[in-house]
């Protein structure tokens with residue numbers, strides 16, 4: 001019997017994770033099964049324990065359960081600790097170990113696939129919800145020249161910055177919280193949209209001038225051209241959606257479970273075809 005993995009969420013039928021992990025298994029020659037679990041909103045814990053007791057080896061966790069998974073994990077590793085969210089569970093001899101690979105996925109997509117180093121760059125992160133918490137520490141580890149977190153509800157950006165200021169190992173002098181209006185006159189080399197605005201065909205009210213010459217505008221949403229992406233492109237920025245981040249976070253999960261790092265190019269190409277077809 002192959003080792004058993006799955007993605008758990010609600011909804012979960014749209015998840016591309018089974019296709020991505022099937023491609024990783026193919027390129028690495030690993031024999032695994034990978035399914036989908038739709039958990040009731042109040043039934044996450046029960047679904048996890050059932051999967052574990054049936055011999056499951058690992059899970060990817062998607063919305064709305066990442067925070068609950070963090071609480072459920074008996075041990076939390078690496079970036080999951082500060083993120084307060086877990087997107088990968090390893091089930092090891094009855095123990096539930098939590099990881100967060102979202103931020104690693106973002107940084108790998110930026111630096112390896114898009115060839116945009118973060119080090120020394122002026123970075124604007126829009127949004128102060130779970131998606132932003134998940135990527136903060138890996139972004140800080142890259143030592144950007146400055147990191148501004150902007151949010152519609154300013155208090156949430158202030159709380160997020162305060163939370164990560166406690167991580168003593170990073171040079172944090174350049175990390176600040178701002179409202180969108182307060183971005184007037186500021187320019188950034190990398191502008192990341194971690195808000196859910198694009199899902200409702202809206203965008204954060206950023207000034208037109210935020211894109212420095214040659215800036216990258218990155219939207220964590222994939223399979224959708226968001227108003228932010230259109231806005232950025234019309235103002236001369238290079239634009240990327242979050243498809244590469246999705247594949248790279250999955251690659252890190254695969255590595256945690258299997259000890260083998262899959263080559264991601266073929267999965268990215270496969271997924272681009274799937275979502276455009």
Ligand code: ATR
Nearest residue numbers: 127128129130131152153156195196197202203204
């Ligand atoms: P997630 O876990 O995906 O980050 P979330 O915790 O609900 O989801 O956070 C959504 C983020 O998108 C928040 O930063 C939210 O801003 P507020 O904190 O002010 O609510 C942001 N967001 C959602 N719709 C938005 C819009 N139309 N314009 C600007 N920001 C928006």
